[in-house]
Amino acid sequence: VDLQDLDNAVVDCRRCPRLVAWRESAPTQSRARDEEYWARPVPGFGPADARIAVIGLAPALHGSNRTGRMFTGDRSGDFLFEALYAVGLASQPHAISRDDGMRLTDVRMAAPVRCAPPENKPLPEERDNCRPWLAQELELLRPTLRVAVVLGAFGWQALLPVLEAACWTVPKPRPKFGHGVEVRLPSTDGGAPLTLMGCFHVSPHNTFTGRLTQEMVRHVFRRAVTVADD
Numbered sequence: 122v123d124l125q126d127l128d129n130a131v132v133d134c135r136r137c138p139r140l141v142a143w144r145e146s147a148p149t150q151s152r153a154r155d156e157e158y159w160a161r162p163v164p165g166f167g168p169a170d171a172r173i174a175v176i177g178l179a180p181a182l183h184g185s186n187r188t189g190r191m192f193t194g195d196r197s198g199d200f201l202f203e204a205l206y207a208v209g210l211a212s213q214p215h216a217i218s219r220d221d222g223m224r225l226t227d228v229r230m231a232a233p234v235r236c237a238p239p240e241n242k243p244l245p246e247e248r249d250n251c252r253p254w255l256a257q258e259l260e261l262l263r264p265t266l267r268v269a270v271v272l273g274a275f276g277w278q279a280l281l282p283v284l285e286a287a288c289w290t291v292p293k294p295r296p297k298f299g300h301g302v303e304v305r306l307p308s309t310d311g312g313a314p315l316t317l318m319g320c321f322h323v324s325p326h327n328t329f330t331g332r333l334t335q336e337m338v339r340h341v342f343r344r345a346v347t348v349a350d351d
């Protein structure tokens with residue numbers, strides 16, 4: 122199994138009936154009703170030899186649930202790609218569609234929940250249903266993976282059990298999410314350590330209020346590159 126096999130499998134997943142119904146209802150909730158929606162689980166995006174994973178929350182109904190690519194087609198994604206481009210990790214500052222030519226360098230985007238949830242709030246059982254997809258993705262990335270930048274508390278809490286069940290040691294009590302928090306997790310089997318970095322989520326709730334600025338996000342990613350280089 123490689124990342125392409127995983128991506129091919131995840132887009133067919135129907136494990137969560139509530140989310141399947143919600144993601145597929147999106148076109149009827151849109152003003153542009155003739156627009157074609159992806160309306161399926163959204164696979165990871167980025168090269169298989171990435172050293173930096175970006176872990177978000179879940180697709181937005183009219184963002185990546187529409188375009189079929191992580192963080193593509195909404196304001197959260199606009200903000201994130203602008204920062205990634207500024208620090209040299211994305212080939213373009215704007216992400217518009219699945220076939221806009223965007224290339225990520227050294228970064229793989231993934232999410233703990235792959236289908237758009239109502240009010241951006243997945244249920245605990247939906248998060249648990251989706252966990253094996255994230256676990257498999259991190260396992261496949263593991264040979265090169267050195268840093269996980271986690272956007273928001275939901276992703277942080279969803280990711281820690283995945284890392285514990287894999288091959289990294291998570292301190293007890295578990296570290297709390299915060300912007301700028303950085304935790305180095307040793308490997309349990311002699312492999313490379315993984316550095317976990319917290320960043321406020323790039324949602325308009327944070328970016329429109331100034332709680333999260335471009336410079337703050339760029340700083341996190343510059344730091345992620347430095348850590349990966351160590």
Ligand code: SF4
Nearest residue numbers: 134136137162236251
């Ligand atoms: Fe499958 Fe995850 Fe979507 Fe649930 S959220 S249907 S587990 S891809």
